[in-house]
Amino acid sequence: MNSHYDELIAAYLAGDDVEQALIKACEDDETLLAELSQQVAFSRVVAFALYAKNDQMFIDSFKSKLANEVNTQVIIAKTNNIQEITSNKATVIPTLFKGNLWQRYAIAACIALFSFLFIFYQYSYSPSLxxxxxxxxxxxxxxxxxxxxxxxxxxxxxxxxxxxxxxxxxxxxxxxxxxxxxxxxxxxxxxxxxxxxxxxxxxxxxxxxxxxxxxxxxxxxxxxxxxxxxxxxxxxxxxxxxxxxxxxxxxxxxxxxxxxxxxxxxxxxxxxxxxxxxFMRTLPGKSIQDPDYLHWSLDRQKGANLPCQGKGINGQCFDAQRKSLIEGKVGPEFVQGKFGDAIYFNGEDDWLDTAYSGIGGNKPRTVAFWVKIPENFSAENSFGILSWGLMDKLAAWQISPNPNGDIGPIGRIRVGISHAVVVGTTDLRDSQWHHVAIVLFGGTNVNLSTHVLMYVDGKLEKTATKSIAKVLTDLDHPKSKPFAMGRNIAFNTNKNQKYKFFKGWLDEVYLFDSALTQKSIYNLMTFNQLTPNPKELNNKK
The missing domain is CATH 2.60.120.1440 (Jelly Rolls)
Incomplete structure (x- = not known):
């Protein structure tokens, strides 16, 4: 082969625009395409080897690919897809087969080798998209x-x-x-x-x-x-x-x-x-490593006061108070919980109050807790596991088991009020403890349908209903209510108490001013803390 052909092949491998010159040269010299295919195949193998992490990986991968190409006809058929040699193969390929039988077999073998290596390289090491x-x-x-x-x-x-x-x-x-x-x-x-x-x-x-x-x-x-x-x-x-x-x-x-x-x-x-x-239109960003939070363990205490045990939000922590409509009654009673003691709400007259106004507007938040909902669930005793804000369209943040079959499946976890809700799919009406976490993450155009994730027992909850509604939790209105447990946001002592109280069990309530990751939610469910110590992790394993 003459030096001019060597220069053409070298230029082609270097990426120069010499395809038309190569086509003409292949028509003039039948040996050029075989040489070209060998050179290109060698170049591909070298590039492949540079990407391989070690020699054995290269050999094993090559053998695996080769074993899959057991049909020679398939390999040769794939040459019809090769665009690197020429965009006008109709004039080149017929010329290749004018020689004697040995030449035709040799050229076909070279083309098959090149085709295989080209396809092997392409499929094995496609660049990241x-x-x-x-x-x-x-x-x-x-x-x-x-x-x-x-x-x-x-x-x-x-x-x-x-x-x-x-x-x-x-x-x-x-x-x-x-x-x-x-x-x-x-x-x-x-x-x-x-x-x-x-x-x-x-x-x-x-x-x-x-x-x-x-x-x-x-x-x-x-x-x-x-x-x-x-x-x-x-x-x-x-x-x-x-x-x-x-x-x-x-x-x-x-x-x-x-x-x-x-x-x-x-x-x-x-x-x-x-x-x-x-459609889910956005996902939460990175969680804050050390978020502010409030935590109520709801363990047995003397009197009505239940201390806040979290690090606080903005430097403040807020105790919970046991409340009842019945004069002389302290409030909801203590029972055995998931971690230590828990609170049982009778669904008629008791709840827990705090002085914390809640997280307002569309700011990110996470609420996590253990809840047990009775098998004989009643719509009258469903509202208000946790709530705060204003009883007005889009202005409150309330979590309940869903009581309304027109909105979504009954007994599933629900966040929101009125017709602006997100409803899950797991039926909680079994008198068993379930861990629930509701995450609202920030971003642009914060919306119930696109910015809320729900977890039940540590697993991402599939939603049955999602309303299109902006999140605008109102803390500043004179009628806005602070964070409460076991009472409907619509509670008013001047009205009938039907649908005003939650009936069920509650334990280990957390309220964060950030959107937690699934890993953090799992830690809360498993260890009752965000960052378990190594000893607890080893015991779990």
């Missing part, structure tokens, strides 16, 4: 998913929890389990099943989401997409604009904020009501 930015109890079939993990070309799935992916072009994808998708590039993904929200920043317009029944192309926006197990899909525009269609045979339709469409596998498109509350 982004990172997992945030997770909430996220798991895949392979195990736990962690923030900071790389996101590569190919399949990605979650069997549990939430994850936020940030692609290299700035596109953010918030995924809710169970979900399966294929990531083709930073500009294109396919949602096979599940729900996601895509936020596309300036400069990344044109981002595309395909589903089994639709195609969605962003025009600078935020949108939610869901796909059911049968392949039917929905798209809801949360901000900006997208264009959508059921198949390539149809024209695109433009959708703007608060518009939505559904698609089936028969390419039928239907106008549907926009339901942004169906």
């Amino acid at each position: 982004g990172l997992i930015a945030k997770v909430v109890e996220a798991e895949s079939q392979k195990g736990m998913v962690y923030s900071g993990d790389n996101v590569a070309h190919g399949q990605f799935s979650l069997t549990k929890g939430y994850a936020e992916i940030t692609l290299n072009n700035g596109v953010a994808l918030l995924l809710e389990a169970p979900i399966r998708l294929n990531i083709s590039s930073v500009e294109h993904i396919t949602l096979v099943e599940g729900s996601l929200v895509a936020y596309v920043p300036d400069g990344a317009e044109g981002f595309q989401v395909d589903t089994p029944s639709s195609q969605i192309i962003d025009l600078g926006t935020e949108f939610g997409v869901s796909v059911d197990k049968k392949g039917k899909s929905q798209v809801h525009v949360l901000k900006g604009e997208v264009k959508v269609r059921a198949s390539k045979k149809q024209e695109y339709e433009h959708l703007t904020v608060d518009q939505a469409r559904s698609f089936d596998l028969d390419q039928q498109v239907a106008i549907i009501k926009s339901q942004p509350h169906r």
Whole structure:
């Protein structure tokens, strides 16, 4: 082979734009393509070896890939996909096979080797397309998913929890389990099943989401997409604009904020009501390492006073007082609890009061506690496990077992008041202790439907109902009520006491001024403290 060909191959490997010259040279000399394939294959192997952590890893991985390529015809067939050699293979390939039989076999072998190594390298060491930015109890079939993990070309799935992916072009994808998708590039993904929200920043317009029944192309926006197990899909525009269609045979339709469409596998498109509350739109940031908090152990004490045992919020701690409507009665009674003693509320006339006004506005917060709800649960005795704020639309923060079947399943944990609620799915009406944690995390446009996570027994709770409602807990109104336990926020001594008191058991109440992580919630449930000492951890193991 002459020196001119050597220079062409070297220039090609260096990334220079010499493809057309190589095509012409291959037409003139049948041996050039074989030499080129050997050189490129060698270059790929060297690059692969540099990425490998050790020699044995390289050998084992290579053997594994080679064992899978048992069909030589498959390998040779894959040469039709090679774009690195030429974009005009119709003029090159026929020329290759003009020689004798031995030459044809030799060239075919070189092409097969190059094709295999190219595909092997491409699939084994695809560059990272982004990172997992945030997770909430996220798991895949392979195990736990962690923030900071790389996101590569190919399949990605979650069997549990939430994850936020940030692609290299700035596109953010918030995924809710169970979900399966294929990531083709930073500009294109396919949602096979599940729900996601895509936020596309300036400069990344044109981002595309395909589903089994639709195609969605962003025009600078935020949108939610869901796909059911049968392949039917929905798209809801949360901000900006997208264009959508059921198949390539149809024209695109433009959708703007608060518009939505559904698609089936028969390419039928239907106008549907926009339901942004169906989608989780943000995940909590990093928790404060040493947050302020209030803690009431509710252990047996003499008299009505129950001391606050937390570090305090803004340097202050607030004791709880046992209260009753019946003159001369001290208040709710002590019983055996999950950790030490607990409090039993009779659902008729007793509660616990504090002087703490609560956490106001849309500030982050976490409330965690143990609760036991009787099997003979009654709607009359359901409201007000914990509450504070103003009995007005969106102005209170109240946690109860849900008594209203029109809002959500009965007996599940519920946060909010009136029709602005989030309702879980775990039935708590079994007279057994359950650990409950409600997390509201901060950010922009804080909303019940997108900024609240609920945990039952340390596990992320799937929600049955989520209202679209801003969080505006009012502490400043003259009628705002301080933090109380066992009493409805609507309590008024001048009215009938029906629906005013909670009936059940309560223990180890924590109130934090920050959004806790799942790990911290697990520690509270397991060790009754945020940071257990090493001895307790070893005993648990």
